[in-house]
Amino acid sequence: MAMKGYFGEFGGRFVPETLLPALEELEEAYERLKNSREFRAKLDYYLRNYAGRPTPLYFAERLTRELGGAKIYLKREDLLHTGAHKINNAIGQALLAMEMGKRRIIAETGAGQHGVATATVCALFGLDCVIYMGEEDIRRQKLNVFRMRLLGAEVVPVKSGSRTLKDAINEALRDWITNVDTTHYLLGSVVGPHPYPTIVRDFQSVIGEETRRQILEIEGRLPDYLIACVGGGSNSIGFFHPFFNDKEVKFIGVEGGGDERGHSASLGKGRVGVLHGSKTYLLQDGEGQILTTHSIAAGLDYPGVGPEHSFYKEIGRAEYVAVSDRQALEAFEILSRLEGIIPALESAHAIAYCLELAPKCPKDSVIIVNLSGRGDKDLSEIMEAMER
């Protein structure tokens, strides 16, 4: 049996029948457009002139000296318009939606970064925009809610379940089931039913493709390690995937280790199950009910993970580790002081693992950390955490 839409045994299309035709349509449109010169040119135009690509690959000299081991580079996705890598995928999918003649866009958001990116591209292209966001997240991320509304999006509070990201995805899927003829669901991570994990990965692969060119130009060689944080896993897959065949490059995905309240390490501590349309590692109880997660970084606070990551774990292509809320906060401060870069709390998880790894590496080795977003959105949360 052909395993369409699978990465090894992971992925698939576990959705209600109502959505299958829309997924087929999306897949067909994407296959047709992805190699079209006109579509690529349009995407490239907006990535360059609107989002601010290519982003720099920056040598973190003081951090490198301080740690005394590997040379550390930062891929500066934090410098993109709207402050994170999410815009790469939002532009790509909005163009795709318009090609399919769909002018109503819905999306889920946790911390609000994907919601802001989606609201931004909808403003840019004049599309209707509805963002589903958990009530709990709305409370925590007031500024991003204001931003989305300012951009003309309707933000719908989700009151069901745990009132966080997973419930926002449920609600967005319910909207999609109801309005599937007119609406494109602009999913923000490499999760969900096929073809989403592939489409989002492809739109995010620009991160790894640029990085590969840049490091070859600067160092004349490939890196020893790529480190990125993993929630749903879109920045990390986009970063890793173009290096997949470079076996000497090691991938490290960093999950949210949380604190005594819980964690969000789906790959590290989860079991294989089915959620939101795909088979993948999940945090769940013995009965298959999905667990509530915790991470100080709202963007990592999700009980599932993209199926391609589950595949990378299974075949040993990537290693997945977890760092705690506290380690992430320390890394957040260190990067701010040593490099003058305030990272997003999500990205601070990747930095935290780099702080552990770099001193153990020889001086001629190279680590690249994907700095997936900037930290402005987190400042009030961090002020609170530092007071505790």
Added chain:
Amino acid sequence: MNRIDNLFKDRKFAHIFYLTVGEFPIEEELEIIKAVIESGGDCLELGIPFSDPLADGATIQEAMQEALRRGTSLKDVLKLVERIRESSDIPLLLMGYYNPFYQYGIERICRDAKERGVDGFIIPDLPPEEAKELMENAKRYDLRTVFLLAPTSNEERYRIVGSATTGFIYYVSVKGTTGEREELPRDIEEKVPRIKEITGKPVVVGFGISKREHIDWLRRFADGAVTGSALLRILKEHRDDKERMLTEVRKFVSDLCKDDKIES
């Protein structure tokens, strides 16, 4: 033998009722089920609670949250089946999202379900393309696998679903989630006969069905109808007064099911 095979005998219209298991204590649930059966219900769908029911509207979501709060698991559902079987031979289907079944083990759930007296499965987030393991094991244990078609399905889907489904086809009446609706889309009248013609299988209509008028209309071209949210709303409205609740359930179910034989 499988009890679903008799459901459509003599071209009888099947009145199917859905309940989320675990919203009430088991003894109360058995009384509700008894009321449904005695008032004319022909078949029951026992809903397995799940933390993320993405095809369900508010009524069933709330029932599932309550059932989970009370700690309901698949084992409890099987216990309920066993109790129902002490006094009734009504066809029973387990309806739920895939993950709880998957965690229980597909072969194991088929074996245990058959042993307790279940007749089949309806899993709304498991299209035939992903259901190979379930279909093989269900066949082995003589259980039916009911697949769904939707207003968005084309004739190619009719064929795929039609050849995978056993027992009957569940036609989702609306684009949307479960829940009561004032009116049903008119196109059901063309779609259901077309599905029957292409697949040769009985077609039961569900989602939004809550009124006598709906049933009167559907009976003209469909083989049965599923009522869920409307029944759950009655249970919820009268949850503090059990006798009243049972009276209302009897009234509601018998109103939907009455005069069946005269008209068909």
